[in-house]
Amino acid sequence: DLVNGKEEKxxxxxxxxxxxxxxxxxxxxxxxxxxxxxxxxSVAQVLPCYQVLHDLEQQLNAT
Incomplete structure (x- = not known):
């Protein structure tokens, strides 16, 4: 079920x-x-995007 911020349906x-x-x-x-x-x-189509996000995270954490 979809609810709002007050947990109302x-x-x-x-x-x-x-x-x-x-x-x-x-x-x-x-x-x-x-x-x-x-x-x-599919997961196969999403994985390259997650790899880029991971690489960006690693670069940001290195600074």
Whole structure:
């Protein structure tokens, strides 16, 4: 469930599918499995970004 800063539930029943990023990512993931391709949000596609972030962190910590 989605909640606000006061832990009150937020009604998202009227939110269009395209506005729900998690649902879109899930739909893409399962579509990729059905189509036999790598999902857009796969770990393999994200790892290079995390490597860059790690390298930047190391450089910042070295100063």
């Amino acid at each position: 937020i009604d998202v029943s009227q939110v269009a599918v395209s506005m729900n990023g998690i649902e879109l990512q899930d739909r893409e993931f399962f579509a990729a499995i059905r189509e036999g391709r790598e999902p857009n949000a």
